[in-house]
Amino acid sequence: MSQTKNKMKRIETCLSPELLHLYNLQGKNVLIVDIFRATTSMISALANGVISIRPFRSLEECEAMKHEGFIIAGERDGKKVESFDLGNSPLSYLNHTFSNRKIAMTTTNGTLAIDAVKAIANKVLIGAFINLNATIEYLKNQEEDLVILCAGWKGKFNLEDSLYAGAIAYFLSKDYTTDCDGTLAMKSLYQFNQNNIKAFLANASHTKRLQNQNIEADIDFCLSYDIFDVIGLVKDGEIIAQQS
Amino acid sequence: MSQTKNKMKRIETCLSPELLHLYNLQGKNVLIVDIFRATTSMISALANGVISIRPFRSLEECEAMKHEGFIIAGERDGKKVESFDLGNSPLSYLNHTFSNRKIAMTTTNGTLAIDAVKAIANKVLIGAFINLNATIEYLKNQEEDLVILCAGWKGKFNLEDSLYAGAIAYFLSKDYTTDCDGTLAMKSLYQFNQNNIKAFLANASHTKRLQNQNIEADIDFCLSYDIFDVIGLVKDGEIIAQQS
Known part of the structure; x- marks a missing residue:
């Protein structure tokens, strides 16, 4: 075994994009999560045959991709544009509606986070509960340290993204160590609430925001474990699927 | 009962001073916490007869107060200046060494946080585990919404300050409601770890930093409940004691 392989990898968790400047991402893998609903949608799309997803910051840039044959997906404040x-x-x-198409996507929190890290990190991954196990298996085989970046809600901490970070840290605790307080907190929070995620998250601000829009089926889906076995990876500025 | 009294008060938790711009503090009470060790030291000083503590951002400003008869207290990166x-x-x-004296204090995280909020908030309180119950009793009788501001560590989330926020939310859950994800997360984290605070915090980054300085007695003291029954309040830019 090489020295590199013997070295215990480390996890850190950045609980909001507003704190990202405090983290050194150089040479590390970054796992971006926006459970409600950007990264869950991305994984769903990739698992159902979409070729790639190109994230955009602005509605205008994203909309312009329509003329280049892209499906355009846009959300602001939880609502479709x-x-x-x-x-x-x-x-x-779902149901392969967009198989073999490319998607251009812009969302309130998730796509901003991807844009911010893709130039610096070693690999950028896209995380969701619906492919949790696939992502964990992939990360077990990586040698780099990991930073989990929670997209949050307009800069604030949010419960579902940070609980996902806790799940990752919990299931990888044999493979990665941590001295990051955010990771330790969320790992413990996940450990105590893991059999009860949906009920626990029923109080979360974002769940309530979505419930007001009558999208209970979306919430339910976003909090389901291991529906798909693809992982999401950023390559050349686009998110693509890879088998773990 | 007046309408105001019937309205359920709200708690929010700001997990880092770097996120403070996302919170509206106008007309709210703000409870500032820096368990290791600024706010614990402040409460200890007030409970032992210190007249007041004036917080300073810079070492130079703080040091200058020596000539005005103040005791000067300064810490950077966990070490005495x-x-x-x-x-x-x-x-x-402790032991009334500084009874009837005024202290000028500057610390890495805690005094910065006080300076940032004192001009905007309704009341500014200073929190610590060593006077937890006194602060809870005081807050029960307040009518304003509450924002708990965790001093963190150089902008990052820290475990001991956020766990204290969780304790406040947990013990005030009959008096205050919340839809703040940070508060919900920390309340649950506190609930599950409340009988085990010292062991749980043994892994925290700041505990390790302090252990390296051989100040286990400080850590132990900072995590003790209800040693004092005074509360700490900011009045005219100085922190003073008040019976709850």
Whole structure:
């Protein structure tokens, strides 16, 4: 075994994109999570045959991709942008409707986070509960340290993304060590609430925001474990699927 | 009962001073916490007869107060500033050594947080485990919404301050409601770890940092419940004691 392989890998958790400047991402893998609903939608799309997803910061840039043959998906404040093909519901990507198409996507929190890290990190991964185990298996085989970046909600900490970070740290505790307080906190929070995730998250601010939009089916789907076995990876600025 | 009294008060938790701009503090009470060790030291000092503590951002401003008869207390990166009378050990404030004196204090995280909020908030309180119950009793009788501001560590989330926020939310859950994810997360984390705080915090980054300085007695003291029954309040830019 090489020295590198013997060295215990480390996990850190950045609980909000507003804290990202405090983390050194150089040479590390970054796992981005926006459970409700950007990264869940991305994994759903990739698992159902979408070729790739290109994230955009602005609605205008994203909309312009329509003329290049892209499906355009846009969400602001949890709602579909009217003129766009798709919003941010993971359910709309199921059943291979968009197989062999490319998607251009812009969301309130998730795509911003991807844009911020892709130039610096070693690998950028896209995380969701619906492919949790696949991502864990992939990360077991990586040699780099890991930073989990929670997309949060408009800069604030959010419960579902940080609980996902806790799940990753919990299931990887034999493979990665941590001295990051955010990771330790969320690992413990996940450990105590793991059999009860949906009930625990029923109080979360974002769950309530989504419930007001009558998208209980989306919430339910976003909190389901291991529906798909693909992982999401950023390559050349686009998110693609890879078998773990 | 007036309408105001019937309205359920709300708690929010700001997990790092770097996120403070996302919170509206106007007309709210703000409870500032820096368990290791600024706010624990402040409460210790007040409970032992210190007249008031004036917080300073810079070492230079703080040091200048020596000529005005103040005891000067300074800490950077967890260590006492050499030329100062005192560092940041709560134990150094016990036994009435500084009774009837005024202290000028500057610390890595805690005093910065106080300075940032005192001009905007309704009341600014200083929190620690050593006066947890006194602070809870005081807050029960307040009518304003509450924002708990965790001092963190150089902008990052830290475990001991956020766990204290969780304790406050947990013990005030009959008096205050919350839809803040940070508060919900920390309340649950506290609930599950409340009988085990010292062991749980043994892994925290700041505990390890302090253990390297051989100040286990400080850590132990900072994590003790209800040693004192005074609360700490900011009045005219100085922290003073008040019976709850």
